[in-house]
Amino acid sequence: MQRRRRESLAVQSGELKVGAGHAYGVWATYPLLGTKSEHLKDLLEWLRRLKTDEPRPDLIFLQAPRDAEFSSLEKLRCELEASFPELHLGLVSGKAEWLRQALETWHAARLEAGPETSTKEIQELASLAQARNKILELRFTSLPALQDHLPFLKSLPSLSLSLESSEPIGDYRRLVSRLAAEGIRHPLHLSVAARHFQDLILEAASSLGSLLMDGIGDSIEVSGVSLEEATRLPFNALQACRLRISKAEFIACPSCGRTLFDLQETTQRIKTKTQHLKGVKIAIMGCIVNGPGEMADADFGYVGGGPGRIHLYVGKECVQKNIPSEIADEKLIELIKKHDRWVEPPAA
Numbered sequence: 001m002q003r004r005r006r007e008s009l010a011v012q013s014g015e016l017k018v019g020a021g022h023a024y025g026v027w028a029t030y031p032l033l034g035t036k037s038e039h040l041k042d043l044l045e046w047l048r049r050l051k052t053d054e055p056r057p058d059l060i061f062l063q064a065p066r067d068a069e070f071s072s073l074e075k076l077r078c079e080l081e082a083s084f085p086e087l088h089l090g091l092v093s094g095k096a097e098w099l100r101q102a103l104e105t106w107h108a109a110r111l112e113a114g115p116e117t118s119t120k121e122i123q124e125l126a127s128l129a130q131a132r133n134k135i136l137e138l139r140f141t142s143l144p145a146l147q148d149h150l151p152f153l154k155s156l157p158s159l160s161l162s163l164e165s166s167e168p169i170g171d172y173r174r175l176v177s178r179l180a181a182e183g184i185r186h187p188l189h190l191s192v193a194a195r196h197f198q199d200l201i202l203e204a205a206s207s208l209g210s211l212l213m214d215g216i217g218d219s220i221e222v223s224g225v226s227l228e229e230a231t232r233l234p235f236n237a238l239q240a241c242r243l244r245i246s247k248a249e250f251i252a253c254p255s256c257g258r259t260l261f262d263l264q265e266t267t268q269r270i271k272t273k274t275q276h277l278k279g280v281k282i283a284i285m286g287c288i289v290n291g292p293g294e295m296a297d298a299d300f301g302y303v304g305g306g307p308g309r310i311h312l313y314v315g316k317e318c319v320q321k322n323i324p325s326e327i328a329d330e331k332l333i334e335l336i337k338k339h340d341r342w343v344e345p346p347a348a
């Protein structure tokens, strides 16, 4: 069970709101290798491939190359917005001057604060972000670097804080306790870097899951991975913690000697037909002996009633018995429609 969510202030850009109990945000960062149109190719292709019901990050940051001109970055923003006007775009840089300009036209700016960053620059950016109603994120290279600024951060208007950390669980927990001691309520952006591809799911699940279940974090991000993974992993972590539901949820029993149908194949088939139903929870259980008791809080249940026969449930109530398995998927969908939980899948 999630501990009480840390109380934080809100930051916002237009209708995009983070902190203060607003929906957990999923952010992603796209590193630009240059500032020509061709450097947006992968991002544009990915956005075009996304189906309308697939989640996309709430905020996409473009990481500016060091030697770029700000005017070139502006052109890229315009190009992206011309194709995808609904996107919220942010700029990442260590140069405060660029970010001052970005706060005029972009939705967000992330300052990579380094030893050369002055408190005056941070103060100016925070005031500008507040005046322009934009999101400013301050990214520190380590927990000690952020802690050095704590007394000063307290005086700033609301902004998002994040850390580069190889030990995010311990570092963010320590940060939260320091912020609480200072009475600082800036929202926190949890940034987790994938270090080893084979451990990616484990890393994201353990780091993000642990912190989220501690009530820590207002927005999340997995960096160092493809855009697909950078979107899929945070949304899955939020879904698993039941903090932001972006697709249907399925519970299947582990199967045993009592299982009355091919559990894997049936689960996969039902998933294919219903996974677009955001927020609907479907249980697929192999038998009626233990299945109904193990469906937890599923909205609908598909349970083996006998050889070639299926019982359908709404919540814990069995509403249709002994349906021939050949038509059981159809009957399940009819039931979902009858309870106003169905929407048509998006066109492929």
Ligand code: SF4
Residues within 6 Å of the ligand: 253, 254, 255, 256, 257, 258, 259, 260, 285, 286, 287, 288, 289, 290, 291, 294
């Ligand atoms: S629900 Fe039935 S089939 Fe599935 S694991 Fe439990 S006892 Fe076995």
